[in-house]
Amino acid sequence: MNETYExxxxxxxxxxxxxxxxxxxxxxxxxxxxxASVPVYMPRLNIIELPLLVTIYFGLSRRNPSTGLLLxxxxxxxxxxxxxxxVPLGYYGIAKTIVGYLASSIGARLDTEHPAARFALIFxxxxxxxxxxxxxxxLLLAQPxxxxxxxxxxxxxxxxxxxTLLFLALDRLRRNS
Amino acid sequence: xxxxxxxxxxxxxxxxxxxAQVLLLALQIKKDSRGRLIRVWAVSAASPFERGxxxxxxxxxxxxxxxxxxxxxxxxxxxxxxxxxxxxxxxxQLQSKSAEADRLAALLNFKQAHASVPLxxxxxxxxxxxxxxxxxxxxxxxxxxxxxxxxxxxxxGAVGKVIAVYRDTSQVLLLTDKEGGAGAxxxxxxxxxxxxxxxxxxxxxxxxxTEEDVKVGEKIVTSGMDKxxxxxxxxxxxxxxxxxxxxxxxxxxxxxxxxxxxxVIVLLSQTPVEFPKEAEPQGAQTGAQNxxxxxxxxxxx
Numbered sequence: 001m002n003e004t005y006e007x008x009x010x011x012x013x014x015x016x017x018x019x020x021x022x023x024x025x026x027x028x029x030x031x032x033x034x035x036a037s038v039p040v041y042m043p044r045l046n047i048i049e050l051p052l053l054v055t056i057y058f059g060l061s062r063r064n065p066s067t068g069l070l071l072x073x074x075x076x077x078x079x080x081x082x083x084x085x086x087v088p089l090g091y092y093g094i095a096k097t098i099v100g101y102l103a104s105s106i107g108a109r110l111d112t113e114h115p116a117a118r119f120a121l122i123f124x125x126x127x128x129x130x131x132x133x134x135x136x137x138x139l140l141l142a143q144p145x146x147x148x149x150x151x152x153x154x155x156x157x158x159x160x161x162x163x164t165l166l167f168l169a170l171d172r173l174r175r176n177s
Numbered sequence: 178x179x180x181x182x183x184x185x186x187x188x189x190x191x192x193x194x195x196x197a198q199v200l201l202l203a204l205q206i207k208k209d210s211r212g213r214l215i216r217v218w219a220v221s222a223a224s225p226f227e228r229g230x231x232x233x234x235x236x237x238x239x240x241x242x243x244x245x246x247x248x249x250x251x252x253x254x255x256x257x258x259x260x261x262x263x264x265x266x267x268x269x270q271l272q273s274k275s276a277e278a279d280r281l282a283a284l285l286n287f288k289q290a291h292a293s294v295p296l297x298x299x300x301x302x303x304x305x306x307x308x309x310x311x312x313x314x315x316x317x318x319x320x321x322x323x324x325x326x327x328x329x330x331x332x333x334g335a336v337g338k339v340i341a342v343y344r345d346t347s348q349v350l351l352l353t354d355k356e357g358g359a360g361a362x363x364x365x366x367x368x369x370x371x372x373x374x375x376x377x378x379x380x381x382x383x384x385x386x387t388e389e390d391v392k393v394g395e396k397i398v399t400s401g402m403d404k405x406x407x408x409x410x411x412x413x414x415x416x417x418x419x420x421x422x423x424x425x426x427x428x429x430x431x432x433x434x435x436x437x438x439x440x441v442i443v444l445l446s447q448t449p450v451e452f453p454k455e456a457e458p459q460g461a462q463t464g465a466q467n468x469x470x471x472x473x474x475x476x477x478x
Binding site for chain 1: 191231305309354
């Protein structure tokens, strides 16, 4: 349970990583608190979606769709609760549930350790996350929301870059096999 | 009983979790319930860390700025001297206009004229944990006498209103939030209309008829009609005006720096507050440039 092991999917051998006890809980809490605190002093850092990056990382690393989607759900609902009463519970919850599920599903099939692959995945997941939020706004909440703008592309690129570096740091929290 | 194949279990779980959250969303919209209990738990759990983070950031920032980052101090001093000279010139110009001075005096007497309005300084300890809303969290709550719908301002202008109050913290809806806004009026024409957020850094002023003469650069202040903000608190400046039918499209730059708030003032009263009537007539025309001085007399945190 505490060791790294391999997932065999056809001819590929993909490692499923384990972490020190409490790592996921600590990273989740830290992401939420930093997301709420840091922009007070550095407003431009509001562009970085730390809870999403952490959800993607543990989804890709654990490679268990159930774990990934439940982590995404918990992370999203906590973010909803900390976003003030104008954000309904479930808004970020739904988006991060989907991202958590897809990240762990993709992680179970592909090797996602290379920085270039991670950059591309984070970019894609960020766009998907924002697309789901727009859909929820437009379809479920009946509120006007723009579909795509330049800011989304820039934000996705920034998050992909920060996420790639963050993933390298989080890799150090893995248990050795 | 039919067993679900293991490979479909996670898919079934995904469907169940998503369905539950969609129902949760629907429930909130239908009953306008914000799941207050779970919010109380989440805020209570996070606020000690946020307060600690704010304290830690303040300490680190203080040590850095006072002991290490001094290489630009000389240049800053020089810049401040230049700025000080410019400010002296500005003050001199202001003093030469008696009407403006009257207005300024009325504004500076804000606190004395409304001594019954207790002001409470508060520190911003967190912002909305996402870009979907524009809210801030301050370190004052029920224990300090804060209640919902209290106005929040800074010496620069209106900030927003309190929308949720917890034991030691409160959440403030900024004017720039899609659901935020304030009753406002143009300083020159005294034309009234609500100013509201769009989710962007800029706000919009609504329901101003196309026939009205609105100029870029004109100041906007609170009208007091929303029963939340006192009259004549600066709201913002008109930055763009477009003709529309039947209303103008007016974009407004907030007076307060809403994306860089560290301390704010909560008006601990919900009774309407107004300036003395005699201060209004000439001030209405000339006070546009001075409206930023509306609250310097307020107690800073």
